[in-house]
Amino acid sequence: MTLVVVNAAENMQYGELLDPIETEIVLTSLRAQSPILTDHIEFQDKVVQNAIPVQVFDIDDYEFAVEENPTPTEFNP
Numbered sequence: 001m002t003l004v005v006v007n008a009a010e011n012m013q014y015g016e017l018l019d020p021i022e023t024e025i026v027l028t029s030l031r032a033q034s035p036i037l038t039d040h041i042e043f044q045d046k047v048v049q050n051a052i053p054v055q056v057f058d059i060d061d062y063e064f065a066v067e068e069n070p071t072p073t074e075f076n077p
Contacts, residue, residue, distance in 0.1 A: 017050050029054045
């Protein structure tokens with residue numbers, strides 16, 4: 001079992017771009033080096049527009065995300 005604590009309450013880097021929950025999701029994804037699977041189009045747009053270095057997949061693209069699964073180091077905005 002692995003326990004990871006993410007302190008995202010006052011994150012200057014993403015605090016102004018994202019709401020607190022979105023910030024926690026991004027920081028957790030960065031820490032775990034895993035993609036984000038979501039159905040929130042606004043959140044996906046924020047990630048793309050602000051060039052946040054995480055992979056975001058729409059929930060409908062789950063199979064593609066599982067098949068493709070490039071490592072986060074391959075992502076260069």
